[in-house]
Amino acid sequence: MTIKQKGYTHWDGELKTTQYPWTPITKKGIKLAFKKKFFKFTFFLTLIPAIVFLVGIYISERLEDFAFLTQDVDAVSFLKISPKYFNSYFTNDFLLFMIVVILVFCGAGLISDDLRYNSLQLYFSRPIRKKDYFLGKASVIAFFLFILTLVPGVIFLLMKILFSGSMTFIWDYPWLIASVFGYSVFITVFFAFYTLFISSVNKNRRYVSVLIFGVYVFSDILYGILHGIFNSDYFSLISIKANLQQVGAAFFGQNYPHQVSWMLSFLILVLICVVAGYVLNKKVRGVEVAK
Amino acid sequence: MIADVKNLTFSYGEILALDNVEMELHKGAVGLLGPNGAGKSTLIRILLGFLTPDHGTGHVLGYDIQNQQQLIRKYVGYMPEDDCFIPGMDGVTFTSFLGELSGMPKQEAMKRAHEVLFYVGLEESRYRNVETYSSGMKQRLKLAQAIVHDPQLIFLDEPTSGLDPSGRKEILDLILDISSKRNINVLISSHILPDIESSCSHVMILSEGKMAAQGSLSELKQIDYSLYEIRTYGDDKEFLNKLKKMGCKIDLAEDKVIKVFLPPEKNHLEIFKLAQEEKVQIRHFVKSQTSLDDLFARVVGEE
Numbered sequence: 001m002t003i004k005q006k007g008y009t010h011w012d013g014e015l016k017t018t019q020y021p022w023t024p025i026t027k028k029g030i031k032l033a034f035k036k037k038f039f040k041f042t043f044f045l046t047l048i049p050a051i052v053f054l055v056g057i058y059i060s061e062r063l064e065d066f067a068f069l070t071q072d073v074d075a076v077s078f079l080k081i082s083p084k085y086f087n088s089y090f091t092n093d094f095l096l097f098m099i100v101v102i103l104v105f106c107g108a109g110l111i112s113d114d115l116r117y118n119s120l121q122l123y124f125s126r127p128i129r130k131k132d133y134f135l136g137k138a139s140v141i142a143f144f145l146f147i148l149t150l151v152p153g154v155i156f157l158l159m160k161i162l163f164s165g166s167m168t169f170i171w172d173y174p175w176l177i178a179s180v181f182g183y184s185v186f187i188t189v190f191f192a193f194y195t196l197f198i199s200s201v202n203k204n205r206r207y208v209s210v211l212i213f214g215v216y217v218f219s220d221i222l223y224g225i226l227h228g229i230f231n232s233d234y235f236s237l238i239s240i241k242a243n244l245q246q247v248g249a250a251f252f253g254q255n256y257p258h259q260v261s262w263m264l265s266f267l268i269l270v271l272i273c274v275v276a277g278y279v280l281n282k283k284v285r286g287v288e289v290a291k
Numbered sequence: 292m293i294a295d296v297k298n299l300t301f302s303y304g305e306i307l308a309l310d311n312v313e314m315e316l317h318k319g320a321v322g323l324l325g326p327n328g329a330g331k332s333t334l335i336r337i338l339l340g341f342l343t344p345d346h347g348t349g350h351v352l353g354y355d356i357q358n359q360q361q362l363i364r365k366y367v368g369y370m371p372e373d374d375c376f377i378p379g380m381d382g383v384t385f386t387s388f389l390g391e392l393s394g395m396p397k398q399e400a401m402k403r404a405h406e407v408l409f410y411v412g413l414e415e416s417r418y419r420n421v422e423t424y425s426s427g428m429k430q431r432l433k434l435a436q437a438i439v440h441d442p443q444l445i446f447l448d449e450p451t452s453g454l455d456p457s458g459r460k461e462i463l464d465l466i467l468d469i470s471s472k473r474n475i476n477v478l479i480s481s482h483i484l485p486d487i488e489s490s491c492s493h494v495m496i497l498s499e500g501k502m503a504a505q506g507s508l509s510e511l512k513q514i515d516y517s518l519y520e521i522r523t524y525g526d527d528k529e530f531l532n533k534l535k536k537m538g539c540k541i542d543l544a545e546d547k548v549i550k551v552f553l554p555p556e557k558n559h560l561e562i563f564k565l566a567q568e569e570k571v572q573i574r575h576f577v578k579s580q581t582s583l584d585d586l587f588a589r590v591v592g593e594e
Contacts, residue, residue: 008410008465008473011403011441015365015394024391032379109378118375122436125339125369126392127361285341 021128025136030143033106042105043144046098050152053089057081057156061163081160081169083176087252089156090149090183091245099191100216102144107195108209110137111284116203120284130284138192145188153180176252183251187244190269194240197276200283216240233259243269293318293444293476294338296349296356301333301342308333310500312347316478320470322487322508323480324587325497331480332372334497335446339369352443365394368437372448372480374429382408382417382424386435393440400439407435411465427458434465444476445469451486459486466490484587496587504586511586516540516552519559522575523549523566530569537561542588550579550588 033039059066060079070076078085089095114120123133157177160169170177198211223239226232236242236258246265249256256262294316301309309330325331336342338351340360349356351363377385383404390400408417411431416424424432430450437445450466451459467490470477481487487494488508495505504511523530527549531541534551539562542550553559559578566573 008438008469008475009406010473011395011399013395013399015440016396017365017394021392021394024388024397028377028380028384028388035379113378117378118371118373119377121341121369121371121373122375122377122389123392124341125364125367125371126389127365127394128392129361 017127022132022136022139025123025128025133026139026143029106029110029137029140033140033144036105039105042098042101046095046102046148049089049092049095049098050148050155053085053152053156054159056085057159058163061160083173083179083252084254086153086156086176086180087248087254089152090180090187090252091248091257093241095148096241096244099145099148099187100213102148103141103191103195104209104212106144107141108199108212109205110140111196111199111280112203112205112208115200115283116205124285130281133284134196134280137196141192141195142188145191146184149187150181150184153184156180179251179253183248186247186251190244190273193273193276193280197272197279200280236260237264237268240269240272292316294349294351294478296334296338297347299334299337299347299349300345301330301337302345308500309337309344312497312500312502314495314502314505316476316495317493318476319493320466320477320479320491322491322494323478323497324482324484324487324494325503326482329497330500331482331497332448335369335448335478335480339364339367339446365440366443368440368442368445370433370437370445370447370450372452374426376421376424376429376432378422379420381420382413382432382435385421385432386439389436390439395440403439403441404435407439408432410438411435412461426453427455430454430458430462434462438469438475442475444478447477447479449481450479451481451483463490494586516554517559518579519551519553519562520544520575520577520579521549521551521562521573522547524572524574525570527569527571530566530571533565533569534562537565540588548575 056079060081195212199208202208220239220241223235223242226235242258243265245257246262250262292315296312296314299309299312323331337344352366354362387400387404390403391397411434413431451462463486469475493507496503538554540552544550
């Protein structure tokens with residue numbers, strides 16, 4: 001007898017209440033991101049800085065084998081493994097740019113698709129709270145961003161210890177572990193808010209993609225223009241990239257790239273997160289209510 | 292009792308959507324009737340915890356609608372009125388994903404998704420991307436996701452909207468199977484009266500945010516008013532006005548038939564007396580059985 005002929009059958013299992021009901025949302029979001037055209041290739045490109053910096057750590061411990069590099073002053077300076085080296089990785093233009101490209105792939109449709117296809121009511125008709133929904137969506141971004149920030153950071157530290165054969169580097173900079181964790185989490189949280197916020201403002205994923213990319217790039221171009229005209233570093237506060245680099249320098253104890261207090265940059269990024277959180281809370285609900 | 296609400300009031304800004312609604316949801320299939328804008332979807336959304344009522348209390352499956360929405364949603368299935376799906380997924384992934392969100396283990400959710408998709412007749416299309424589904428298939432998919440976690444109660448919001456007659460019949464048959472043979476309670480919100488009549492034993496009628504009537508369909512059809520179908524000859528305008536003043540409700544049907552709902556305290560002979568006074572000939576007079584349409588017209592006041 002076919003299922004259809006048998007009619008409706010009851011399920012004899014038991015519905016579980018888990019502490020992390022958002023995990024299916026995250027898993028599905030990650031799977032859907034990998035299904036997108038060119039995503040795997042783009043994601044691989046994003047890993048290039050991590051591979052280059054990892055090779056740098058190896059070379060720094062085997063300089064005698066790479067004697068030709070020691071003739072180049074810049075190369076020697078770069079290959080001196082210190083918090084500056086980590087700062088260079090975490091705040092380099094290419095990595096930040098590629099992070100934004102990855103966000104366009106994996107983050108643009110996270111909420112905008114749900115708004116477009118009315119699927120919010122499907123999520124919220126399940127035992128899912130708003131915070132579970134946001135956590136599930138934000139974790140998709142966190143997954144990809146941690147692979148680009150936290151994971152390479154930890155691997156760099158481990159490889160440095162492994163290649164040097166001693167813990168001296170860690171004893172010299174014990175706070176660096178916290179910096180790697182702290183900045184990875186900070187940049188991930190910021191980009192999660194940034195992406196989800198923009199994803200919630202429009203139902204069209206393409207438009208959202210342009211916005212995610214455009215706001216980041218345009219804020220930096222605007223900074224460049226205004227800085228060129230007025231020659232004031234305060235205009236760096238309007239650039240997302242500049243603010244992230246400024247805060248990165250603070251996390252890794254380096255010289256600030258702009259002559260502005262890092263606290264201001266930090267506050268601006270936090271403010272963006274607060275506004276994003278407020279808008280998200282207003283925009284995302286189980287039912288569209290026009291009060 | 293499956294659910295109940297007391298003094299439920301909800302407004303969208305200045306628009307009062309529900310006004311002191313009292314309701315008791317009995318076991319089995321219950322129809323929630325009302326014209327567009329009567330507050331049917333709002334009531335369902337409050338029962339699901341999507342909206343918080345301005346006043347009033349309520350329980351669904353014994354859980355409080357204001358404080359225990361999580362538990363309500365765990366044991367309730369919901370088929371929304373609008374087209375809704377998650378893009379990029381095939382039918383079976385979509386259904387199992389929503390099963391997982393309800394708390395089903397992953398493997399079980401996938402197995403069950405296959406079962407319910409077979410049950411709703413999407414076995415051939417379950418590996419197709421949901422964006423490519425037709426309207427009828429999307430309705431079936433919505434039903435599948437509503438029953439994947441084997442809920443105790445299902446809210447179906449306009450389940451047959453956008454379906455052709457055969458698709459409508461198939462969905463109604465499924466609903467009937469679920470509610471009558473499988474011990475699952477169903478609340479069907481609709482403004483298509485034959486759908487409710489064919490699948491529900493109880494009805495609730497909402498009109499302008501108020502609960503206009505509720506009870507078993509057979510009882511509601513019989514109580515209070517007696518229905519007479521008459522045909523007249525002559526100028527009956529004043530005659531009908533006087534009937535209305537007498538407390539009768541009038542429904543102009545097809546073929547010049549006038550349906551007169553006579554209040555219980557009145558006698559049908561008074562209709563003839565009034566006709567005589569107004570010099571109107573009554574050429575057809577039949578005591579009729581009330582249908583759900585009649586009940587609806589009488590309660591909602593569509594004249």
